[in-house]
Amino acid sequence: MTGAPPDITPRLCRFLADRTHDDLPPEIVDRTRHLLLDGLACGLVAARLPWSELAVEGTLAVDGAGSATLWGWNRKVTPMSAALLNGTFVQGFELDDFHPHGALHSASVVVPAAIAAAESRGGMRFDEFLGALALGFEVGPRVGIALGGAKVTIKGWHSGAVFGPFAAATAAGAVFGLDAAGYESALGNAGTRAGALMAAQYKSMVKRMHHGMAAQAGLHGAALAAAGFVGIENVIEHPYGGLASTMLAEGDVGD
Secondary structure (H helix, E strand, O other), rough: OOOOOOOOHHHHHHHHHHOHHOOOOHHHHHHHHHHHHHHHHHHHHHOOOOOHHHHHHHHHHOOOOOEEEEOOOOEEEEEEHHHHHHHHHOOOOOOOOOOOOOOHHHHHHHHHHHHHHHHHOOOHHHHHHHHHHHHHHHHHHHEEEEEEEHHHHHHOOOOOHHHHHHHHHHHHHHOOOOOOHHHHHHHHHHHOOOOEEEEEEEEEEHHHHHHHHHHHHHHHHHHHOOOOOOOOOOOOOOOOHHHHHHHHOOOOOOO
């Protein structure tokens, strides 16, 4: 990232590791609740759309039953499929929440990843769960803003799939109780999958799945980190192959 400090990702991860649900101001808790409800409502409304049904059929043909909830289907699937498909459902009508500067539909990546993570660990207290969501809602758009928001779409990348893995990995990482090093691995594991092609908006169904793919990448990245699997260090600012240096040209970085 040109002209930026070389330790952006570690500093972010130390911030995340030092936060708890008790640090959240009441207005942030209230906003988080509303985003959670909006994401769940959008997902349930779109769970039985024709393209959602095809996504379920095609995914479960290769990844079957598990312990996580498939919204609106009265069945259990693997956490990985739950994150992918539930995130796809939230984007089903493309009427879910949107951060215009971060260029991200945050709930479609944060909520499915966090719920699948919580179900995989057998549940958690709701106030702690809200805290995990709040961190994901904070990180995703901030990463997007720092990288110029929707500017990445000019180059043909889908911004939600670029920034979404970071939001999802943060929320799932909080559910798994990661420390600073764990968060850095989670972001590195998830961030290496950042990216999806904007050509998906032409005559395809897959654009709706991009945020679900980001949710799945974030969940998996955090689970890998929780197991001790080391991800890319300094994934945002690494000068070669980092998120910023790969996605952006000179002068494109935001504040």
